[in-house]
Amino acid sequence: MFKALLRSFALLLSGPLLLSVSLYAxxxxxxxxxxxxxxxxxxxxxVQGSQQALKDAGRSDDAAKVHKLFTTNDENGVSIGMNxxxxxxxxxxxxxxxxxxxxxxxxxxxxxxxxxxxLKKNDIILPKSFMTVNxxxxxxxxxxxxxx
Numbered sequence: 001m002f003k004a005l006l007r008s009f010a011l012l013l014s015g016p017l018l019l020s021v022s023l024y025a026x027x028x029x030x031x032x033x034x035x036x037x038x039x040x041x042x043x044x045x046x047v048q049g050s051q052q053a054l055k056d057a058g059r060s061d062d063a064a065k066v067h068k069l070f071t072t073n074d075e076n077g078v079s080i081g082m083n084x085x086x087x088x089x090x091x092x093x094x095x096x097x098x099x100x101x102x103x104x105x106x107x108x109x110x111x112x113x114x115x116x117x118x119l120k121k122n123d124i125i126l127p128k129s130f131m132t133v134n135x136x137x138x139x140x141x142x143x144x145x146x147x148x
Contacts, residue, residue: 024135025110028093035141042137046115049133050126057127065124088118
């Protein structure tokens with residue numbers, strides 16, 4: 001699974017969605033610095049935004065799949081979609097760090113890319129319009145403090 005997801009990020013970086021890197025999308029390293037409550041809100045907007053983007057594209061069936069992923073809980077009571085998203089985000093974080101280590105000028109991966117890859121793994125292809133769903137997001141809490 002790990003190698004398959006890394007291949008997905010490699011394809012993402014070489015494909016048309018990289019061109020969709022948006023002024024509105026959040027680079028993972030910036031998201032990591034946000035307060036937990038702001039991160040939670042950002043994810044909610046991503047989930048709702050993905051559903052709306054799919055509906056706007058005439059794909060209500062895929063929007064329903066996203067809804068089901070994020071409202072179905074595992075045996076521990078945690079959303080299956082959230083678990084998958086957080087695992088995908090962790091892999092994206094590693095892929096991003098590896099790329100920057102090799103090339104400090106490389107394009108950074110964004111939180112939206114992790115959602116795109118996770119949903120693609122679940123046979124849901126998001127429209128390019130998804131990359132702007134958080135265009136109006138503004139953090140409301142102070143950023144996390146740096147560990148010394």
